[in-house]
Amino acid sequence: MTPTPNVYDAEPIPEAARAEIDCMLQSGDLFRYTAPENAPVTLLEREFAEALGSRYALAVSSCSAALFLSLKALGLPRDARVLIPGFTFAAVPSSVVHADCVPVLCEVGDNYRIDLADFEARLDDGIHAVIISHMRGHTSDMDAIMGLCDQRGIPVIEDAAHSLGTRWHGRNIGTIGRVGCFSFQSYKLVNAGEGGIMITDDAELVARAVIMSGAYEHNWRKHFTGDDAALDAAFGRWQNRLPLYNLRMNNLSAAIIRPQLAEIPRRVRDGRANHDYVADRLNASPWLHVPAKLGPEERAPDSIQFNLVGLSEDETRAFAAAAAERGTKVQVFGLSADNARAFWNWKFIPGGTPELPRTRAMLMKACDARLPARLTRPELDTIADALIMAAEDVMGQPRAYGT
Ligand SMILES: *Cc1c(COP(=O)(O)O)cnc(C)c1O
DSSP, X not given: OOOOOOOSOOOOOOTHHHHHHHHHHHHOOOSTTTXXXXXXXXXXXXXXXXXXXXXXXXXXXXXXXXXXXXXXXXXXXXXXXXXXESSSOTHHHHHHHHTTOEEEEEOXXXXXXXXXXXXXXXXXXXXXXXXXXOGGGOOOOHHHHHHHHHHHTOOEEEEOTTOTTOEETTEETTSSSSEEEEEOSTTSSXXXXXXXXXXXXOHHHHHHHHHHHHOOTTXXXXXXXXXXXXXXXXXXXXXXXXXXXXXXXXXXXXXXXXXXXXXXXXXHHHHHHHHHHHHHHHHTSTTEEXXXXXXXXXXXXXXXXXXXXXXXXXXXXXXXXXXXXXXXXXXXXXXXXXXXXXXXXXXXXXXXXXXXXXHHHHHTTEEEEEOOTTOOHHHHHHHHHHHHHHHHHHHOSOOOOOO
């Protein structure tokens, strides 16, 4: 039998990063603004914007920083209400609080996607901006969401931290809303340990974000090349008028990220094939259900989420224990203590967390297992077997039909 695979290690950083890093260790040139032009961070921004099909990119210290700067760059008033999904990572409500805004949560359905009826109802409750978190890469119905938000003139920020490479109607996730934010933290598709980037076509928004990211004096001139009158005018308007939060990326991170950009298509292709293979196997069990993707969505998963069907809370705990016994770690979002993806643990939200019964019910049965793109077919079978047999350990053999 194939031994239980290690699902935690990231892939090795491409060899090409080494020469660039060696150069930097020699020159000491680690700060993005030391060189007059073409610093690795600037080159990363150019390459990333081009790869995604967006006009501007700004690399920063994390996706959380990108979300925070996006809210600040929108110029929202203090205490502005920002609608976010009730199923996301704690970084999202945290960025809203950090930007002096108030998170308002909406329900998320059994398929991990935003409940549109609840979303629409809450949108008319004084909402100034929306953050759509494509949690674990699951894309909510962006046609419906953009329709509702555009009608009302409400800006949409896409939290695409975990969605790099995902497409919606063939378009890259992160380019649909006013701004898209990505993460380079080690558990994401591209790994720099830490890091983030935001993309937008909006000159005013990016100029404000660049200055606030820490482009003091005239360092914003090192961000973009070419003639762009709208951008120059925006920098002129905002010079010396915005606080500098210093959330810059350093050149070492950019040198680690840049050679990984070419790897994205392969990681997406393999991650999707792995996910779909394991999903088909799990869906053959009566106790496990992997919700279908939405029609326009092409996913880029590096983990799998599935719901337990007909298991009580005790049986759910027993399932997680049985899977661990069989060598595959599963987290049930709503059951592990202090889980950062369970909304009731976001006790820092001003006024307390609301109750979201549908989202809570989903979190109590939704399981999460890592499934990195580098796994082989036998390794995938080891994981699928462990999950299917763990359900049978708890619920017994499924009843055979027919004879
Ligand atoms: C990882 C993640 C974040 C935070 O990214 P950082 O770069 O660690 O700040 C935000 N949202 C989602 C959905 C994530 O998966």
